[in-house]
Amino acid sequence: MEASFWHKKWHNGETGFHQHEVNASLIKYLPTLDLNKQARLFLPLCGKTQDIEWLLQQGFSVVGAELSELAIEQLFAQLKLTPEIIELDNIRHYRNGNLDIFVGDIFHLSAAQIGHIDAIYDRAALVALPEPMRDNYSQHLIAITQGAPQLLLTVEYDQSLKSGPPFAVAATEVSRHYQGSYQLRLLTQTEVAGGLKGGISAHNQVWLLSR
Numbered sequence: 212m213e214a215s216f217w218h219k220k221w222h223n224g225e226t227g228f229h230q231h232e233v234n235a236s237l238i239k240y241l242p243t244l245d246l247n248k249q250a251r252l253f254l255p256l257c258g259k260t261q262d263i264e265w266l267l268q269q270g271f272s273v274v275g276a277e278l279s280e281l282a283i284e285q286l287f288a289q290l291k292l293t294p295e296i297i298e299l300d301n302i303r304h305y306r307n308g309n310l311d312i313f314v315g316d317i318f319h320l321s322a323a324q325i326g327h328i329d330a331i332y333d334r335a336a337l338v339a340l341p342e343p344m345r346d347n348y349s350q351h352l353i354a355i356t357q358g359a360p361q362l363l364l365t366v367e368y369d370q371s372l373k374s375g376p377p378f379a380v381a382a383t384e385v386s387r388h389y390q391g392s393y394q395l396r397l398l399t400q401t402e403v404a405g406g407l408k409g410g411i412s413a414h415n416q417v418w419l420l421s422r
């Protein structure tokens with residue numbers, strides 16, 4: 212997906228992926244990461260997800276990466292926080308208290324900029340990217356977080372029936388990206404009620420990727 216695709220989506224308010232409730236799988240399965248109370252979580256391709264506010268309320272530090280500055284302006288407004296904005300090479304750092312958001316292309320974000328990460332929460336990030344980008348994304352994610360454990364949400368359906376995003380990511384693909392760095396555990400698989408757009412049968416999966 213080109214950057215222009217996402218900028219246009221945010222500009223036109225076509226953000227059907229944005230959930231108005233905290234993600235139920237995050238609440239249910241976050242304890243499987245066995246984090247301490249002050250842990251620092253990374254949300255790649257974070258948008259303006261409500262999950263950020265919930266994680267901050269639990270006492271965690273949150274780090275995000277997002278292409279759209281509009282999304283992050285909306286996020287800080289939603290949180291009623293004023294960001295300090297720092298210009299870095301190729302990326303802009305919005306921060307306030309326990310919240311750090313890097314605005315720009317995640318592929319420009321370095322391990323030094325992101326700092327220590329205790330765990331990754333990937334909701335609608337891996338599945339937002341077309342297949343050729345997913346190989347680079349998964350390896351980059353491991354590299355900049357030193358292989359921090361992950362809670363990973365994926366969706367599986369017949370890709371020939373619909374184009375992404377979200378893209379179908381099968382269990383075999385999750386293994387291909389991550390089995391070299393993690394132990395993989397499928398925590399749950401549930402049918403998408405009513406199917407994806409157009410009623411296409413689909414399943415959501417939640418993975419725990421641990422060391």
Ligand SMILES: C[S@@+](CC[C@H](N)C(=O)[O-])C[C@H]1O[C@@H](n2cnc3c(N)ncnc32)[C@H](O)[C@@H]1O
Nearest residue numbers: 217228256257258260277278316317334335339
């Ligand atoms: C499907 S949305 C998911 C947003 C969020 N994770 C959520 O659950 O609401 C994907 C997001 O990734 C952002 N994005 C796409 N490509 C990106 C990239 N290369 N670097 C950083 N963000 C990117 C888009 O702007 C979009 O907000």
